[in-house]
Amino acid sequence: MLNPMVAALKQAEKAAHIEEVPVGAVIIYNQKIIAQAHNLVCQSHDPTAHAEILALREASKQLKTPYLDGCDLYVTLEPCAMCAAAISWARIKRLYFGAYDPKGGAVEHNAKIFDYSFHKPEVIGGIYEKECAELIATFFKAKR
Amino acid sequence: MLNPMVAALKQAEKAAHIEEVPVGAVIIYNQKIIAQAHNLVCQSHDPTAHAEILALREASKQLKTPYLDGCDLYVTLEPCAMCAAAISWARIKRLYFGAYDPKGGAVEHNAKIFDYSFHKPEVIGGIYEKECAELIATFFKAKR
Numbered sequence: 631m632l633n634p635m636v637a638a639l640k641q642a643e644k645a646a647h648i649e650e651v652p653v654g655a656v657i658i659y660n661q662k663i664i665a666q667a668h669n670l671v672c673q674s675h676d677p678t679a680h681a682e683i684l685a686l687r688e689a690s691k692q693l694k695t696p697y698l699d700g701c702d703l704y705v706t707l708e709p710c711a712m713c714a715a716a717i718s719w720a721r722i723k724r725l726y727f728g729a730y731d732p733k734g735g736a737v738e739h740n741a742k743i744f745d746y747s748f749h750k751p752e753v754i755g756g757i758y759e760k761e762c763a764e765l766i767a768t769f770f771k772a773k774r
Numbered sequence: 775m776l777n778p779m780v781a782a783l784k785q786a787e788k789a790a791h792i793e794e795v796p797v798g799a800v801i802i803y804n805q806k807i808i809a810q811a812h813n814l815v816c817q818s819h820d821p822t823a824h825a826e827i828l829a830l831r832e833a834s835k836q837l838k839t840p841y842l843d844g845c846d847l848y849v850t851l852e853p854c855a856m857c858a859a860a861i862s863w864a865r866i867k868r869l870y871f872g873a874y875d876p877k878g879g880a881v882e883h884n885a886k887i888f889d890y891s892f893h894k895p896e897v898i899g900g901i902y903e904k905e906c907a908e909l910i911a912t913f914f915k916a917k918r
Contacts, residue, residue: 677864712859720821
């Protein structure tokens with residue numbers, strides 16, 4: 631299996647190519663990738679279409695349950711409050727994220743969702759941090 | 775037009791009939807209901823299928839944009855962190871909710887999402903509070 635964060639980075643690159651914010655997410659179950667997605671807010675006209683939400687919906691569809699107890703989620707950017715809370719509702723076991731997001735992140739910053747949620751995944755931040763952060767920085771630099 | 779909170783309550787009742795947590799949501803644009811939905815987490819195998827998320831996705835589809843600037847959202851229960859953050863991403867103008875939720879709500883309680891979000895809707899809580907709370911209480915009482 632491809633390193634899950636490398637797979638998530640590939641998803642993020644796909645997003646950049648179609649002018650979506652370059653964030654990618656991958657869900658692992660039994661050491662296999664069962665869902666992968668990237669941000670698709672603009673093209674799908676869906677404010678909730680963040681990479682994590684789309685990956686969670688796909689994994690739940692695959693496993694035919696809204697509860698992904700045995701699953702790990704990899705995402706290139708620290709999740710926002712919406713995604714962090716969705717990760718908690720889905721009972722994700724471990725959350726691995728790449729770049730920290732002091733402005734919009736809600737895991738280590740701001741609303742710190744898991745301080746309040748019923749289910750708290752194990753959290754590991756800073757995986758492939760440099761690569762993940764660079765993708766985002768390059769994207770927004772080109773937008774200016 | 776039916777009172778929007780009454781329409782949201784009707785949605786919540788539909789949810790109760792199919793054994794989903796009875797929460798309903800309605801989105802108003804130009805004084806018309808453009809989206810209405812109820813919780814559908816179990817039946818759709820989707821951890822993100824809360825009433826608000828489904829209504830936001832439907833309204834965005836209708837208006838062909840992820841940004842619902844001129845829209846108001848009515849929901850029978852104080853939104854959780856996932857839904858409150860989604861409401862913020864969608865730039866909903868006014869949020870009306872029914873029952874307060876000290877345990878799972880994240881508007882007036884817990885993570886208080888709008889204290890951190892870029893976009894903060896105007897918030898009016900306690901609309902049809904008694905009716906909305908009773909639906910939830912009856913549902914969970916029957917489950918015990």
